[in-house]
Amino acid sequence: MIEVNILKSGVKRTLEVPKDMGLNLMELLKGEEYESIEGTCGGMALCATCHIKVKEAAPALSGPSGDELDMLETLPFIYKESRLACQIKLNENIRNLTVELVEN
Amino acid sequence: MSIKIKTDIAIIGAGPVGLFAIFEAGLLKMRCHLIDYLPQAGGQLSEIYPKKPIYDIPGYPTVMAQELVDNLVHQAEPFNPGYTFGERIETLEKRAEKDFHLVTNLGTEIEASAVVIAGGLGCFEPRKPEVEGLTRFENGKGVNYMILDPEQYRGKKTIIAGGGDSALDWAIYLSELCSELTLVHRSESFRGTPDSVEKVMALADSGKISLHLNTNLSTVHGNGKLNGVTLLNTRSNEEVLVDTDYLVPLFGLSPKLGPMEGWGLNITKNAIEVNTDDYSTNIPGVWAIGDINTYKNKLKLILCGFHEAALMSHSVYQYIHPGVKYTMKYTTVNGISSF
Numbered sequence: 001m002i003e004v005n006i007l008k009s010g011v012k013r014t015l016e017v018p019k020d021m022g023l024n025l026m027e028l029l030k031g032e033e034y035e036s037i038e039g040t041c042g043g044m045a046l047c048a049t050c051h052i053k054v055k056e057a058a059p060a061l062s063g064p065s066g067d068e069l070d071m072l073e074t075l076p077f078i079y080k081e082s083r084l085a086c087q088i089k090l091n092e093n094i095r096n097l098t099v100e101l102v103e104n
Numbered sequence: 105m106s107i108k109i110k111t112d113i114a115i116i117g118a119g120p121v122g123l124f125a126i127f128e129a130g131l132l133k134m135r136c137h138l139i140d141y142l143p144q145a146g147g148q149l150s151e152i153y154p155k156k157p158i159y160d161i162p163g164y165p166t167v168m169a170q171e172l173v174d175n176l177v178h179q180a181e182p183f184n185p186g187y188t189f190g191e192r193i194e195t196l197e198k199r200a201e202k203d204f205h206l207v208t209n210l211g212t213e214i215e216a217s218a219v220v221i222a223g224g225l226g227c228f229e230p231r232k233p234e235v236e237g238l239t240r241f242e243n244g245k246g247v248n249y250m251i252l253d254p255e256q257y258r259g260k261k262t263i264i265a266g267g268g269d270s271a272l273d274w275a276i277y278l279s280e281l282c283s284e285l286t287l288v289h290r291s292e293s294f295r296g297t298p299d300s301v302e303k304v305m306a307l308a309d310s311g312k313i314s315l316h317l318n319t320n321l322s323t324v325h326g327n328g329k330l331n332g333v334t335l336l337n338t339r340s341n342e343e344v345l346v347d348t349d350y351l352v353p354l355f356g357l358s359p360k361l362g363p364m365e366g367w368g369l370n371i372t373k374n375a376i377e378v379n380t381d382d383y384s385t386n387i388p389g390v391w392a393i394g395d396i397n398t399y400k401n402k403l404k405l406i407l408c409g410f411h412e413a414a415l416m417s418h419s420v421y422q423y424i425h426p427g428v429k430y431t432m433k434y435t436t437v438n439g440i441s442s443f
């Protein structure tokens with residue numbers, strides 16, 4: 001199991017996810033019915049409706065791809081920790097992951 | 105003066121499903137008028153993934169999303185549909201059976217015998233930057249989030265904000281029309297299509313575009329109408345005031361259910377409940393097809409929306425012409441009778 005910490009309005013919640021389900025973080029958050037995560041494009045880095053902040057992560061978490069950076073660039077406001085949740089695969093590389101939800 | 109339109113069927117949403125509904129209704133000799141907040145037809149396909157291939161449209165092993173939209177528009181042409189783009193339906197009122205009245209945010213009125221909601225995931229709404237007072241200048245007072253008619257900007261001073269392809273492409277296009285074109289982007293460089301980036305840089309070098317990188321919109325000014333914007337350089341912390349007629353923030357669009365929530369429809373989880381016999385809603389005379397509806401085992405797929413459009417059309421025909429018997433004919437038998 002992988003643990004993912006979710007921060008929303010200052011409150012932390014920890015979710016446990018099996019690491020072999022091939023889920024991405026957008027699918028996890030959408031499944032938990034967080035309203036700010038719409039995931040309109042189904043995870044293709046084409047809509048930016050899954051924008052979140054990564055507050056903490058093990059170095060093994062891969063960085064954003066060119067496509068992800070292109071999409072983030074179109075948003076009116078981003079942070080240095082901004083990522084698209086759909087581009088974060090929940091696999092064995094995930095440790096100490098804490099993400100914060102932002103208004104989308 | 106506000107515009108008044110009369111039609112058999114008002115279709116809210118010009119995505120693939122709304123477009124195919126024109127064809128299905130046309131076979132039954134019913135005329136359609138479509139309204140979409142986007143400046144173009146195609147819904148999610150043209151707005152989110154125009155250049156992606158789709159593999160599950162029957163009969164097309166693969167088709168590009170924009171090509172499918174173009175074909176649907178072409179296929180609907182014989183039935184002479186009307187289109188209102190760049191406007192959002194705000195109110196839907198049933199005055200009597202077969203007498204519906206719809207009004208857009210810009211005051212266009214549509215009278216229709218039946219209404220079909222093909223609103224997809226909702227109305228594509230612009231993402232707005234957080235600048236105090238920005239909304240004061242919306243609706244014709246200087247701040248636009250989409251470019252509907254480029255001619256409006258001819259000879260005017262315009263500021264475009266944003267770093268994606270649409271900001272770059274419009275900056276290139278409008279630099280020819282505007283008396284002054286300012287492009288504001290928060291980062292050091294652009295990540296758009298290399299060709300567009302090159303063109304913008306060349307236009308900046310030749311003085312046709314005034315380029316402000318590492319810059320955010322800080323304050324908007326004007327008395328009733330926008331006349332200036334203060335820009336903040338985030339590196340130097342210096343502010344400059346730029347005189348302008350228009351500010352166009354281009355930060356993409358994201359779908360929101362919006363005004364539909366207040367129309368008296370049964371809505372569950374952002375989707376309209378329908379009867380799967382004919383995709384009618386709880387309001388007689390109003391149907392909902394495509395991604396906007398929900399029922400047991402619903403699949404948000406284009407092909408399912410097409411099927412819903414066919415069943416809906418026959419049901420609308422019965423509603424508008426009660427008691428008139430209609431025998432379905434194959435298009436191969438009779439061809440298409442345009443009107």
Ligand SMILES: Cc1cc2nc3c(=O)[nH]c(=O)nc-3n(C[C@H](O)[C@H](O)[C@H](O)COP(=O)(O)OP(=O)(O)OC[C@H]3O[C@@H](n4cnc5c(N)ncnc54)[C@H](O)[C@@H]3O)c2cc1C
Pocket residue numbers: 040041042044046116117118119120121122139140141142146147148149152153157158159160191192193194222223224225226227228362363364393394395396404405406407409
């Ligand atoms: C990245 C991506 C890939 C996809 N791939 C596939 C695929 O391979 N195969 C497949 O079958 N499906 C796919 N889909 C899903 C498919 O795009 C949708 O099922 C389809 O777009 C639904 O069509 P629609 O006409 O119902 O709605 P939409 O395409 O969402 O169009 C609805 C339109 O209604 C307008 N609207 C809504 N409310 C109002 C209002 N009040 N006033 C004015 N206008 C309004 C909106 O602006 C919008 O343009 C994909 C979707 C995405 C995002």
Ligand code: FES
Pocket residue numbers: 026038039040041042043044045046047048049050071084085086087
């Ligand atoms: S779901 Fe569309 S960008 Fe992540």
